[in-house]
Amino acid sequence: MKKTIYTLAITAVISGTALASSGSTGQKQEMALNNVITAKEELQQTKQQALSAEYPTFKKDAEIKIADNDKQIASLRAKLAQPGKSPMDDMRRKKIDSLEKQNADLRSELYGYEKGPTDWTAFKLKFNHDQDKLRDAFRDFGNDLKKKN
Numbered sequence: 001m002k003k004t005i006y007t008l009a010i011t012a013v014i015s016g017t018a019l020a021s022s023g024s025t026g027q028k029q030e031m032a033l034n035n036v037i038t039a040k041e042e043l044q045q046t047k048q049q050a051l052s053a054e055y056p057t058f059k060k061d062a063e064i065k066i067a068d069n070d071k072q073i074a075s076l077r078a079k080l081a082q083p084g085k086s087p088m089d090d091m092r093r094k095k096i097d098s099l100e101k102q103n104a105d106l107r108s109e110l111y112g113y114e115k116g117p118t119d120w121t122a123f124k125l126k127f128n129h130d131q132d133k134l135r136d137a138f139r140d141f142g143n144d145l146k147k148k149n
Contacts, residue, residue: 054120055120058124059110062106062110062127062131063110065131066103066106066107066110069099069103069106069134069138070103072138073096073099073100073103076096076099076141077096080092080096095141096141098137099134099137099138099141102130102133102134102137103134105130106127106130106131106134109127109130110127
């Protein structure tokens with residue numbers, strides 16, 4: 001008797017599960033698709049919130065560094081044009097012009113950046129790399145001046 005009741009109960013559960021799952025396969029797929037879409041939207045919003053919090057600080061720091069570069073360029077031009085110093089040759093003038101152009105490119109890159117979270121990390125890495133390269137160029141220029149004077 002117990003065996004029969006257990007068999008009927010198990011059969012009922014299996015039948016109910018089969019009927020429920022076969023009738024709603026389309027609904028389950030639709031729900032899964034909606035869940036994926038919702039998760040992607042939430043991820044996009046999270047990235048945008050993180051970007052909106054990080055970008056202003058990054059931009060402010062970058063503007064300070066660019067302004068410092070402008071001051072260094074002006075200082076180099078003034079230092080090399082002083083009376084009593086050897087006249088500035090074409091190589092040095094071209095090098096200062098190149099530094100000035102690189103700094104202007106950094107500024108336009110910073111202001112031209114559209115706040116898209118998909119490329120934020122790549123933009124930040126490239127911008128920092130370019131800034132480091134410019135800093136190294138300033139250092140090399142100073143060493144070059146010491147060698148020639």
